Amino acid sequence: MATSKITYTGGLRTSSIHLKSGNEIITDAPVDNQGKGEAFSPTDLLATSLGNCMLTIVGITAKAHDFNIDGTTAEITKIMGENPRRVVEIVVDLQFPANKYTEKQKAIIENAAKTCPVSYSLHPDIKQNITFNY
Structure with missing residues (x-):
C-alpha cells in the first residue's frame, strides 16, 4: 500500500496526505528558491525527519530500558550547498531534561x-x- 499521495497545488506548493491517517503536510519552495517560504520546504522536511527519527528511536529504546525522554526537544538547522543545490549538513541539537540520566542511559x-533509520538512509x-545536551 502507498504511504502518501502528493498533489501540486500551484505556486510552488504541494499538499501531502498520509494515506493511513489522513494527516496533511503542506510544503512551499523556500524564499531563496523562488518560493513563499510559508511552510516547510521539501529539504526542511528531509532535515526535520532526522530529528523526528532520532527522538522516536530514542523513545523506543528508553522505554525498553525503563526510562523516558518526555520533554526532550530537537532543534534542526539545515545547511544548503550549491552546484548542485542540495543539503550538505544537518545540525541536530538535542536538549534533554537536565540532570536526569545516568552515564549508562546517556550512552544508550x-x-x-546515531543509529536511527533516517540517519542510515x-x-x-x-x-x-x-x-546532546543533558
Missing part, C-alpha cells in the same frame, strides 16, 4: 540516536552534526 541514548556526503 546517543547510540540509539541519508547519503554519507550529508554531514550529521549532533549535539
